[in-house]
Amino acid sequence: MIAKKKILVVEDNTLNRMLLCQILANDYDVVEAENGKQALEILEQEGERISLILLDIVMPVMDGYTFLSIVKASPSYSLIPVIVTTQSDSELDEVAALSHGAADFVAKPYRPQIILHRVASIIHLRETAAMINLIQYDSLTGLYSKAFFYQRVKETLLQRPDQEFDIICSDIVNFKLINDIFGVPAGDRILCGIADLYLTHSGSRAICCRFNADQFACLLERRWEYTDEMFQQACAEISALPHAKNVVMKWGIYHVENRNIPVEQMCDRAILAARTIKGQYGKYFAKYDDNLRNKLLWEQTVTNNMDAALQEKQFEIYLQPKFRIKDNRLAGAEALVRWKHPEWGMQSPAQFIPLFERNGFITKLDQYVWDRACEVLQDWDRKGYPPIAVSVNVSRADIYNADLEDILQRTIKKYELPPARLHLEITESAYTETPKQIVDVVGHLRELGFIIEMDDFGAGYSSLNMLNEMPVDILKLDMKFIQSETAKPANQGILRFIISLARWMSLSVVAEGVETQEQLERLRAIGCDFAQGYYIGKPMPVKDFEVLLQQSPPPLDCGEESLHRAQERQNQILLLVDEDAGYRNEVRKALGDRFQIVEAADGRTALASIAVYDRRIAAAVLSMTLPEESGFEVLEALQREKAFCRIPTVATGPAGMQLEGKAFAAGADDFAAKPHLQTSLLKRIQHVIYASAFEEEMPDAAPDGCGLLGGQNS
Structure with a gap:
């Protein structure tokens, strides 16, 4: 079932209000107000769901003219058509009502068929105008739509055959990232800011449109030579917009010479010119010329x-x-x-x-x-x-x-x-x-x-x-x-x-x-x-x-x-030293496909494993809470024995600055606070291994000892 359109009747006389509601009730959903103030309150609730207002002029609290002035000054309500009703049928009253923004004027007493025809006609007219406006303008930026832009450009070129014109199209590089990072509303605000930039700098006689999602087009009278400085300044203004600091725009220019080709093709050529400089730092605009045309023809061939x-x-x-x-x-x-x-x-x-x-x-x-x-x-x-x-x-x-x-x-x-x-x-x-x-x-x-x-x-x-x-x-x-x-x-x-x-x-x-x-x-x-x-x-x-x-x-x-x-790499060993069998089991499950895991539950076993496997050990994960502080004994042994010094070590233990600092001071290369993700541990292991490889090639990188960080907590 199609919902009825809603009409607001503003009338202080109860009998007249009831009569209007009776006339309209079969075709419309009617809302009533006794004065202008009450009508404004209804508008705040209903907004643009109101299709038309029937307004009496002479009312207590707030008269019709005051109400009409407020409504027409409001961006939210100004498009709602208003029909003024009054006992007087003088020309001066009608002119006064129309001058305040009324769409029509009817005199009392009410004639039902006249009321219904005028209401239906004005609502239809408003909806038609709204549809035309929707077709002509981009709903986000207010610039012309692409289809209407094409039509306007075509008409302008026919009407002014002696004037030279340029079509400038712009393209935002990686605009999708802005929407992904900052959200669609932030991206929309940037697009609106760019639209304002076009209107501000292109002049009153230019024709501007939002060409595609993040592309804009403009027809300009040829008045100047284009320079990178001009477009660089435009980029600076765009970068001043919220969330637009890293926005990069490229412009393409098509000099309108052959007016027989479609406007769509002119815009495509300008966009193609812009795309030729994507990824070129310091290059802000490009012109469509014979070289680009020949390149495109060759590509087509x-x-x-x-x-x-x-x-x-x-x-x-x-x-x-x-x-x-x-x-x-x-x-x-x-x-x-x-x-x-x-x-x-x-x-x-x-x-x-x-x-x-x-x-x-x-x-x-x-x-x-x-x-x-x-x-x-x-x-x-x-x-x-x-x-x-x-x-x-x-x-x-x-x-x-x-x-x-x-x-x-x-x-x-x-x-x-x-x-x-x-x-x-x-x-x-x-x-x-x-x-x-x-x-x-x-x-x-x-x-x-x-x-x-x-x-x-x-x-x-x-x-x-x-x-x-x-x-x-x-x-x-x-x-x-x-x-x-x-x-x-x-x-x-x-x-x-x-x-x-x-x-x-x-x-x-x-x-x-x-x-x-x-x-x-x-x-x-x-x-x-x-x-x-x-x-x-x-x-x-x-x-x-x-x-x-x-x-x-x-x-x-x-x-x-x-x-x-690769087979040799699979045989590389990760020495896992921890008193907690459950923790060792978790590490083995997570990293067993990357390393051969050798386990030790105490410092003595760890040192024995190091002596046996030596150079096959890629890295060590060492608990700082081993019984009798044997974890620190292992670290000290690694620092003391040059043969073992090269083994990169990730110390583990409960979170705490004191224990972490003590581990670094003893020579650990990194510290993983428990509990932690196994992926986090893997990243730390990889980091210390990479850093160790770097030290081997550049020994001056860590002159104060074997450890990656030279024994310092950083």
Whole structure:
């Protein structure tokens, strides 16, 4: 059942009020008030649920004109139409009522059909106007809606053919993060602030709209040359808004030259220009020009040709060799893709891979490369060549494919290969976007037997947490990272530490982009395992790589070496010293898959275990509440005996500054207050192990003793 519209009747005369209610009752829900003050109280309760007000002018307490003035001055009630009723039918009274904001005027005595027709007409008119307003304006910011903006721009361009115009579109970078962190209301306030900025700076003749969720568009008369300073100032004003300190906006400008193209396309071109400078620090705006147009046309041509190219096998794999640094033995290859087009010639992957990543075609191309690489490996096996592994790329888009595991398994079964012959390169940047998903997917692939390589490590996203959580076998150091680090003096930079850390984690390390003898020698000196780059081997066709395979000494497989190291890592020991058997059981359940747990319930057993296992001990978790303070005796022994000094130690005990300070003073590297989460304990263990590895490579980092913190509580 459709609810009746609600009408407020404001009339001090009881008989007249009853008559109006009787006229309206069949079609409307009627609310009554005896005077203007009572009517305002009803409005506070009902608000915009009131569709219309019938108002008498002459009333006690608050007359109709006063009530009408208050209502029309209120943003909450001003849109509610008012029909004035009065005994007088003079023109002056009607004008007075209309001038105060009334929508209509009716004289007494009431004529039912006239009242009903006028009420229905005005309510319909109000609803129609509200609908038009809703279509024309964005409900949040008050700017024009996108559809109405298109219409207004089209009309303006037709009406003023001699005036030059620009369309400026803006895009907020990572606006979703603002909503996620501060909440949608905070994001809405920022959008409203940006809308006010457009209205303030664009001038009265500009046409502005909220283009999409976080995008704005504006048609401006061309009056100035645009500079980064102009848009930088606009960014500063936006940053002054609440919760908008780190908001980054990019602007794109389209000079309206061809008025025959649709306005929608003009705006799209401005948005495209803005997107070309995303990620460029200090660059605030870009213009759509012939260069950008040609680039887009080229991308469209590539897009139109890519499916046919795949079917016609225009894509070829090239293989770039990897060598073990210490003896220059061939250790595998990376499969790279080239596009040999019948008309354009050989295309570099830099020309098409970024586009394929954006349009999703990269998943089809990756699967083609996987298939082709496995086909080559099978062919080599048939020819009797020594078995080596080939690395292939797994893009971020592949990670989202629910069939990824099945596709890879079908591919290796098709060519009768073990999974370890196909190394899967996962770029480290993929971890920052979908950490949990990529850890789960990569973990399953590794369980199936595939060798996992983390590609481009050091390209800008690296973190120790990522390195620890990602289930990888081989660490590939980014080319620019290698070039930057090897250019520094030997005692500076973090390359030595990264390789030492990888060695502790039982990861093989491949240095990409080795281009000089000096770089190779530096990598050799600090113990890097493998190298890849133009200096030692360029990407080459499969036939050329076969020649290299036949001429080289018997190659080795860096994946097998990584698996051997991983087995060694599983044998690394965590010494768990605690008098509480229940606590030891909890730690063993939580960390038993990462370490071999050796338990001790007292200090004497702990020292005996250290003497037996020595260098296999990765870290110790040591209770400070062991009987007779034997936990402190163990710490003192670790400090006194240089052979044991290197064992990083996490002390445990009840929370309290005195015990914690005493543990640090005795040489503990960290302190975990009980009770605690096992994940928290794991993080502390990892931290002290990483720090210990860093100290081994840079002994000057902790000159005041063996402990990480030099015996100080920090």
